[in-house]
Amino acid sequence: MSILSRLRCVTVDVTGTLIAYKGELGDYYCMAAKSVGLPCPDYKRMHEGFKDAYTDMAKRYPCFGHAAKMPNIDWWRTCVKDSFIRAGYNYDDETFEKVFKRIYASFGSSAPYSIFPDSQPFLRWARQKGLIVGIVSNSEYRYQDVILPALGLNKGSEWDFGVFSGVEGVEKPDPRIYEIALERAGNVAPDEALHIGDSMRKDYQPARSIGMHALLLDRFKTPDAENWKKSGAPVLPDLVAAQAWLTNQVEVAAGQ
Template sequence: MSMSILSKLRCITVDVTGTLLAYKGELGDYYCMAAKAVGLPCPDYKRMHEGFKAAYTDMAKQYPCFGHAAKMPNIVWWRSCVRDSFIRAGYEYDEEIFEKVFKRIYSSFGSSAPYTLFPDSQPFLRWARKEGLIVGIVSNAEHRYQDVILPALGIYQGSEWDFGVFSGVVGVEKPNPRIYEIALERAGNIAPQETLHIGDSMRKDYIPAKSIGMHAMLLDRFKTSDGENWRKSGAVVLPDLVAARDWLSKEEKVASALV
C-alpha cells in the first residue's frame, strides 16, 4: 500500500530564522545607521560584530529567554546587550547619546527592515494548512517576532500559522526539548509521532525534536558543509521548502520513510 508521508502527520512546526526568513545585510549596517543618525562616526563593522556576539552570549547565559525568569522587560534586556556590544567594540557613549542610538537600533530590529522572507515560506505554510495540518512556529525569539516582525513580512497567525512558541514568551529555549513539548500541547496535545519539525540547526532543531519522538527535517538553504555532515548522520536534509513540500507529498510504498 502506498501512502504519502503527509497523510501520517497532523502537525508541522517550523523554525523562523534560516528557515522562513534571513537577516538582510550585516549587523554593522544597522549600528552604523543608528550612530550616523545622531552625528557619530560609523563604528567598525568587524569589532561591532565580535562585540555583539560576545555581549549576546553573555546576556543569554545570565538572563536566558530575553530575561523571562528575571521578569526583565524586553527593552531593558536589549539595552544592556547593545550597550555591552558597543563597549566591547571600543565605543563608550554618554547616556543621552547612547539612548538615542539604542532607540534607533531597537526599533530597526523590531521592524521587518533587517529581515527578508524566503519566497517559498508563505506558500509552504498556506499549503500545509490547506492540507489540514496544524502549523506551529517554534523560535528562540522574543515577542516582537510574533507581534510585529512576522505579520510585517506577511506571515499572519490564522492564515499562515496556527500557534507560536517563542522562547522570550514561554521562558524555555532550544535546544531544551521542553519547547517542543510545549508546541505539542499548544497544537492540542498531538502525539509527537504525528508531528514534523522543520529547522536549520542539528543542535537546536533536529536533535531535541527527535529526542521527544517527533519527526524532523533540516533545510540547508545555503549549501553548507554542515548540510553534508547532517546527511551523513542520516538526517533528511533538503534545500528549501519547495523540496520539503514535494518530499511530504510523494507516495511511499514503505511505511518507514519517516522513521
C-alpha cells in the same frame, strides 16, 4: 503511505528557515550612530562585540530575561551597550540612549529581514492540507506580534500557533519547547508531528528526541550539511523540496 498522510501538525523554525537577515549587523548600528552625528562603528569589531555580548546575556538572562522578569527593552539595552563597549565605543548615557532607540526600533520592525519566497506558499499549503501549523523560535515577542505579520506571515492564514522562547521561558535545544508545541497543537502525538528547521543541535536533535519527525533545510550550503546527511537526517534545499518530500516520502518507523 506518505508521511503527509500520517501527520496532524508541522512546526517550523523562523530565522534561516522562513526568513533571513538582510545586510549586516554593522549596517544598522552604523545607521543608528550616524543618525546622532557619530562616525560609523567598525563593522568587524561591532559584529564580534555583539556576538560576545549576546552570548553573555543569553547565559545570564536566558529567554530574553524571562525568568528574571526583565523587560524586553532592558535586556536589549544592556546587550547593545555591552556590544558597543566590547567593540571599543563607550558613549555617554544620553548619546547611547539615542543610538539604542534607533537600533531597538529597527530590529523590532521588518526592515532587517527578508522572507524567503517559498515560505508563505508552503505554510498556506500545509494548512490547506489540514495540518496544524506552529512556529517554534528562539525569539522574543516582537517576532510574534510585529515582525512576522509585517513580512506577511500572519497567525490565522499562515500559522495557527507560536512558541517563542521570550514568551514561554524555555528555548531550543531544550526538548520542552517542542513538548509545549505539541500541547499547543491540541496534544498531538509526537509521531504525528514534523519539525522543520536549519540547526541539527537546536531543531533536528531535540525534536527527534521526543519522537517527532524532523527535517533540516540547507538554504545557504553550509559545510555541516554533509555531516547532517551522514547522520541520517533528511536535508533539503528549501521548502519547495520539503513540500515534495512530504508528499512522496514513504513513512518509516519514528525510531529509525
